[in-house]
Amino acid sequence: MQTKVFLKESEIPKKWYNIAADLPSPLQPPLGPDGKPVSPDMLAPVFPMNLIEQEVSQERWIDIPEGVLEILYRWRPSPLHRAHHLEKALGTPARIYYKNESVSPAGSHKPNTAVAQAWYNKQFGIKKLATETGAGQWGSALAFACSLIGLECKVFMVRISFEQKPMRKVMMQTWGATCIPSPSPETKAGRDVLEKHPDTPGSLGIAISEAVEAAVTDPTGQTRYSLGSVLNHVLLHQTIIGLEAKKQLKKIGEKKVDIVIGCAGGGSNFAGLSFPFANDKIHGAAIDIIPVEPASCPTLTKGPFIYDHGDIAKMTPLLPMHSLGHSFVPDSIHAGGLRYHGMAPLVSQGVVEGLFRPMAIQQNECFRAALLFAKTEGIIIAPETSHAVAVVIRKAKEAKEEGKEKVIIFNLSGHGLMDLNGYDAFLHGRLVDHELHQDEVDAALCELKGLPLPTVNRTGKW
Amino acid sequence: MQTKVFLKESEIPKKWYNIAADLPSPLQPPLGPDGKPVSPDMLAPVFPMNLIEQEVSQERWIDIPEGVLEILYRWRPSPLHRAHHLEKALGTPARIYYKNESVSPAGSHKPNTAVAQAWYNKQFGIKKLATETGAGQWGSALAFACSLIGLECKVFMVRISFEQKPMRKVMMQTWGATCIPSPSPETKAGRDVLEKHPDTPGSLGIAISEAVEAAVTDPTGQTRYSLGSVLNHVLLHQTIIGLEAKKQLKKIGEKKVDIVIGCAGGGSNFAGLSFPFANDKIHGAAIDIIPVEPASCPTLTKGPFIYDHGDIAKMTPLLPMHSLGHSFVPDSIHAGGLRYHGMAPLVSQGVVEGLFRPMAIQQNECFRAALLFAKTEGIIIAPETSHAVAVVIRKAKEAKEEGKEKVIIFNLSGHGLMDLNGYDAFLHGRLVDHELHQDEVDAALCELKGLPLPTVNRTGKW
Numbered sequence: 001m002q003t004k005v006f007l008k009e010s011e012i013p014k015k016w017y018n019i020a021a022d023l024p025s026p027l028q029p030p031l032g033p034d035g036k037p038v039s040p041d042m043l044a045p046v047f048p049m050n051l052i053e054q055e056v057s058q059e060r061w062i063d064i065p066e067g068v069l070e071i072l073y074r075w076r077p078s079p080l081h082r083a084h085h086l087e088k089a090l091g092t093p094a095r096i097y098y099k100n101e102s103v104s105p106a107g108s109h110k111p112n113t114a115v116a117q118a119w120y121n122k123q124f125g126i127k128k129l130a131t132e133t134g135a136g137q138w139g140s141a142l143a144f145a146c147s148l149i150g151l152e153c154k155v156f157m158v159r160i161s162f163e164q165k166p167m168r169k170v171m172m173q174t175w176g177a178t179c180i181p182s183p184s185p186e187t188k189a190g191r192d193v194l195e196k197h198p199d200t201p202g203s204l205g206i207a208i209s210e211a212v213e214a215a216v217t218d219p220t221g222q223t224r225y226s227l228g229s230v231l232n233h234v235l236l237h238q239t240i241i242g243l244e245a246k247k248q249l250k251k252i253g254e255k256k257v258d259i260v261i262g263c264a265g266g267g268s269n270f271a272g273l274s275f276p277f278a279n280d281k282i283h284g285a286a287i288d289i290i291p292v293e294p295a296s297c298p299t300l301t302k303g304p305f306i307y308d309h310g311d312i313a314k315m316t317p318l319l320p321m322h323s324l325g326h327s328f329v330p331d332s333i334h335a336g337g338l339r340y341h342g343m344a345p346l347v348s349q350g351v352v353e354g355l356f357r358p359m360a361i362q363q364n365e366c367f368r369a370a371l372l373f374a375k376t377e378g379i380i381i382a383p384e385t386s387h388a389v390a391v392v393i394r395k396a397k398e399a400k401e402e403g404k405e406k407v408i409i410f411n412l413s414g415h416g417l418m419d420l421n422g423y424d425a426f427l428h429g430r431l432v433d434h435e436l437h438q439d440e441v442d443a444a445l446c447e448l449k450g451l452p453l454p455t456v457n458r459t460g461k462w
Numbered sequence: 463m464q465t466k467v468f469l470k471e472s473e474i475p476k477k478w479y480n481i482a483a484d485l486p487s488p489l490q491p492p493l494g495p496d497g498k499p500v501s502p503d504m505l506a507p508v509f510p511m512n513l514i515e516q517e518v519s520q521e522r523w524i525d526i527p528e529g530v531l532e533i534l535y536r537w538r539p540s541p542l543h544r545a546h547h548l549e550k551a552l553g554t555p556a557r558i559y560y561k562n563e564s565v566s567p568a569g570s571h572k573p574n575t576a577v578a579q580a581w582y583n584k585q586f587g588i589k590k591l592a593t594e595t596g597a598g599q600w601g602s603a604l605a606f607a608c609s610l611i612g613l614e615c616k617v618f619m620v621r622i623s624f625e626q627k628p629m630r631k632v633m634m635q636t637w638g639a640t641c642i643p644s645p646s647p648e649t650k651a652g653r654d655v656l657e658k659h660p661d662t663p664g665s666l667g668i669a670i671s672e673a674v675e676a677a678v679t680d681p682t683g684q685t686r687y688s689l690g691s692v693l694n695h696v697l698l699h700q701t702i703i704g705l706e707a708k709k710q711l712k713k714i715g716e717k718k719v720d721i722v723i724g725c726a727g728g729g730s731n732f733a734g735l736s737f738p739f740a741n742d743k744i745h746g747a748a749i750d751i752i753p754v755e756p757a758s759c760p761t762l763t764k765g766p767f768i769y770d771h772g773d774i775a776k777m778t779p780l781l782p783m784h785s786l787g788h789s790f791v792p793d794s795i796h797a798g799g800l801r802y803h804g805m806a807p808l809v810s811q812g813v814v815e816g817l818f819r820p821m822a823i824q825q826n827e828c829f830r831a832a833l834l835f836a837k838t839e840g841i842i843i844a845p846e847t848s849h850a851v852a853v854v855i856r857k858a859k860e861a862k863e864e865g866k867e868k869v870i871i872f873n874l875s876g877h878g879l880m881d882l883n884g885y886d887a888f889l890h891g892r893l894v895d896h897e898l899h900q901d902e903v904d905a906a907l908c909e910l911k912g913l914p915l916p917t918v919n920r921t922g923k924w
Binding site: 380 | 536567609879
């Protein structure tokens, strides 16, 4: 009874898959404040040109540089596991597989793109990266990557998280990064907020503004900004997950996958596993592909597909995406990585076109799923990942009712060893469910009136 | 440039290696309070008979049950890594390898024996295990194993750790275990201490006494005690580490190992990697095998080889081991897993016989090594593991000076994500070194006068 499948280093995928080449409608460009498309040159102060080229590329397959692979080899190819014991506990005829991204040194899938981004910046002659982090997973991953590649790294961490999760800061410092609470007096954006609200807990929106400002105002011109999700090139770098998984399923003798599941905050881990399977779906395979979001931040299930800003301070261009409005502040659930008002344009458009079928779940169901997973499969998963597992369990139960041998695969995006306070709250009955209702969504969206609408074929053929 | 070597599940070792069969002098038996050898029957209230049989076995190879392997497969065989980037940073001609035990769901090597012990207890009809834990690694590992195998688990956690590391408790609770601070009012041993010292921070010695009492006083007779290191059967279960490593070194083309290194607290992770290599040494191979301990708890380098108790309350039999005296309280270094007054009898005797050559290291050198490791190899290691890495770095530098292509392997016994406060202290210059001097050792040993001495050939031939 085989439990997991490894690939040799020589079997690692050598190219990333760019789904932009295969979507039925062309991807809509980001827009500037004037409503006109943002050109690559306009992004040059923020990102290095080699990553901007990836961001707008229409090439279906993009080579993974050898220098990136050499770092990914430290933990990749990651194992694919068969969840025998979860299946047994559920009494399901479904065969459940998971891709274990928790084995990376930073504990999640985030280093897949952190390493690539740091490498491209280094190639371009950049000396330092600035970024923001909420709960800390992304900041840790970028600190890790910069350490190995030889770049300075500065992380603006949302102040409330900075204070509540001091160990995340220590992780980043151990890898040599600087981590400061946001808002900070170091940027104009930060000072403006501190002047008005000296006691603010901070927000991802403010931290993004500070990190972008830190990058573009460096007088040496050698600092750039780095983002951990949402953008096309970030999702591209994560497709190594799904590409490995397909090879591993083949090795273990699975010919056909029925259901692909990933949690979705900005969209990167979901995209990483699912885009290579979406390629099969585009070419005719019947696959149910499900991004799972929190009911308290139902971007894909209740937000419209519109042009919106990526941050509260409107420092970013307008992106074509599902959004709850750039000033929407989600409920304080424990899955901090899923608390984002927007969603990756590539995932958003895939939903509009019918490739993906999103679901929203309450956090108590998620932690119940996480506890069952820990007690059967043994891994304590991140609160974000628990959203995927909750839907896996629903689908496995459906397969039992239908008596069908469904093949289900999900992305175990990270472990929860740095997030045990969420488990503590659940075990002691302190977790509160919250579902965002449509009228609240409509209210949040009022501010977006007058912004342009993307033009995408909304009648998906799948 | 290959970075790591996996084995297939089918290549996992099917037998453990029992070094007791190969030591030049026979292993000395544990003694009772009367100075007479303890018979297996006398241990029956504490351990199940199938584990007692392993404890006293002289068989060289012992089958790993299929039921144990099926659980180990969740993360084993563990990867063997080549530390290319550490080598490069050191400019050494040495080739450095490490066995990565941090990939287990509990984050360390401890589940290797936790799973085996839980499985044998289950086979013997036991319903519940009681144990103690200091920093929490062992308690987490046993909670994990009991959850998967279907046993109740109760962990007495040293009170100061229970309060300082609340997330370790949450890990255990997530896996369904009960974790209470020790001393507790639940046992006579605990009540006695609380009566005299209501504000005591607790100690491993007290916690062991409580766990043993909880096991032997269960009126149903269905509870047993479980220990995470020191005993012969515990070390036996860890030898899967070294047996896998030898297969992996062969796969990568290494014919000969020069230096084997592991940190040593009770001795189990050191033994797990090194005993299979010690077998080669016994048969003539020239290998330097180094257990590394903290300078503040120099059991092997400064303690004598004597008969001593395993706990302060003298609940355990007398064991033949290197010891600093059963009431010695080591300095509060961050490597909590290395703060033990004694050492596994098998490791102790191997030192006396010249098989192993122990070293003691200060904690600032260890954390400097850990930081270099994090910045080059990317993994944040446990403070315990940093002791091994500090000696790896010394040996790699010696190889550079000598211009020799030495092959070095060490055991990466666990990650440090639950122990980041140690890194925090180091990064902020708050770590204090402390070396225990011989006169302090001699004073601590006064209490042992009159205890019997083991009879072992002290003139090793290696």
